[in-house]
Amino acid sequence: MRVLVTGGAGFIGSAIVTELSERGHDVVVLDTSALPGAIDGTGALRCVGDVRDPDAVRNALTGVDAVCHQAAMVGLGKDFADAPAYVSSNDVGTAVLLAAMAECGVRDLVLAGSMVVYGEGRYECPAHGVVRPGPRAAADLEAGRFEPRCPCCGGELSPGLVGEDAPLDPRNVYATTKLAQEHLGAAWARATGGRGVALRYHNVYGPGMPRDTPYAGVASFFRSSLARGEAPRVYEDGAQRRDFVHVTDVARANAVALEAVRGRAAGAVTAFNVGSGDVRTVGEMAQVLASTCDGPAPVVTGEFRLGDVRHVTADSARLRGELGWAAEVGFVEGMAAFGAVAV
Numbered sequence: 001m002r003v004l005v006t007g008g009a010g011f012i013g014s015a016i017v018t019e020l021s022e023r024g025h026d027v028v029v030l031d032t033s034a035l036p037g038a039i040d041g042t043g044a045l046r047c048v049g050d051v052r053d054p055d056a057v058r059n060a061l062t063g064v065d066a067v068c069h070q071a072a073m074v075g076l077g078k079d080f081a082d083a084p085a086y087v088s089s090n091d092v093g094t095a096v097l098l099a100a101m102a103e104c105g106v107r108d109l110v111l112a113g114s115m116v117v118y119g120e121g122r123y124e125c126p127a128h129g130v131v132r133p134g135p136r137a138a139a140d141l142e143a144g145r146f147e148p149r150c151p152c153c154g155g156e157l158s159p160g161l162v163g164e165d166a167p168l169d170p171r172n173v174y175a176t177t178k179l180a181q182e183h184l185g186a187a188w189a190r191a192t193g194g195r196g197v198a199l200r201y202h203n204v205y206g207p208g209m210p211r212d213t214p215y216a217g218v219a220s221f222f223r224s225s226l227a228r229g230e231a232p233r234v235y236e237d238g239a240q241r242r243d244f245v246h247v248t249d250v251a252r253a254n255a256v257a258l259e260a261v262r263g264r265a266a267g268a269v270t271a272f273n274v275g276s277g278d279v280r281t282v283g284e285m286a287q288v289l290a291s292t293c294d295g296p297a298p299v300v301t302g303e304f305r306l307g308d309v310r311h312v313t314a315d316s317a318r319l320r321g322e323l324g325w326a327a328e329v330g331f332v333e334g335m336a337a338f339g340a341v342a343v
């Protein structure tokens with residue numbers, strides 16, 4: 001199969017290119033980045049261009065059977081002034097790509113989604129069942145009250161695994177653009193008889209992870225601190241729960257989705273969580289990295305960022321059941337390897 005991977009020069013995209021090439025697929029990459037990188041040597045055909053440019057997209061789609069759409073502006077941005085840039089890259093870009101796919105008759109799509117579409121994770125109150133706490137108040141966070149409370153009784157909640165049918169609650173511009181990508185995909189599928197899979201990645205880490213940018217993931221920040229001989233600084237009390245999933249597992253999820261998408265029902269895009277299923281805390285992650293790097297123990301600062309989600313962890317049963325995928329890289333093993341690489 002010939003696959004176009006948009007954003008194929010990036011962290012996750014380049015791992016997908018490697019995985020697809022190893023499975024014997026022909027790969028075309030469309031990315032604004034012309035930097036030599038991990039995909040050199042994979043045999044992928046590289047087109048330097050923007051997904052918002054219809055000519056570049058049409059050109060890259062020549063002879064293509066399926067599209068794996070990873071290109072996006074990621075992270076939280078600096079402030080709200082970044083909103084037009086996010087919407088342009090992520091949503092205008094997706095619309096231009098889908099319009100060109102419609103024109104060229106390409107019907108199969110795998111889309112990089114994100115857990116950010118859920119907002120907070122899943123919580124249960126012993127008295128009120130599954131509830132949806134709103135964003136946490138600054139006064140609570142300042143007082144060290146980090147756990148969201150039941151919106152009905154103010155009682156303690158127990159966090160659980162979020163499934164794909166959970167209510168959607170994108171809480172920032174980036175999250176909004178990731179959800180809009182899925183809706184655009186669904187509109188395209190209905191209009192053209194296309195078939196799609198949206199893979200909602202949880203916290204992806206591993207080799208090639210961007211570092212020292214405002215968009216870098218927390219594992220990358222911790223590793224950079226340790227490389228400077230400094231302790232990782234952990235926000236809140238370190239008990240924030242996350243699902244850390246290794247980039248090679250995410251790349252394999254994309255490959256199995258691309259290989260299966262043709263057999264799926266026409267006219268729909270189905271969402272799948274992509275998580276390891278192994279619930280860990282940010283504090284635990286900092287500890288594993290610190291010990292791997294022989295660095296100073298993490299410092300739990302009690303600082304917080306308004307808008308951070310307290311707990312969000314994936315239920316990836318749908319991906320296991322329908323596509324036969326399971327994460328293979330364990331947390332300790334994957335983090336230790338990640339921490340051991342010199343930065």
Ligand SMILES: NC(=O)c1ccc[n+]([C@@H]2O[C@H](COP(=O)([O-])OP(=O)(O)OC[C@H]3O[C@@H](n4cnc5c(N)ncnc54)[C@H](O)[C@@H]3O)[C@@H](O)[C@H]2O)c1
Nearest residue numbers: 007009010011012031032050051070071072112114201204
């Ligand atoms: N890293 C994570 O933990 C995570 C989690 C959830 C979802 N995602 C999604 O995964 C995808 C890949 O993210 P990543 O972490 O590899 O980021 P990345 O920044 O490493 O990769 C994105 C790539 O897209 C390219 N790109 C950006 N805008 C483009 C445009 N308009 N036209 C062409 N190329 C463009 C960039 O040059 C870059 O190579 C994104 O869609 C992101 O939203 C990432």
Ligand SMILES: [Zn+2]
Nearest residue numbers: 125128150153
């Ligand atoms: Zn309650």
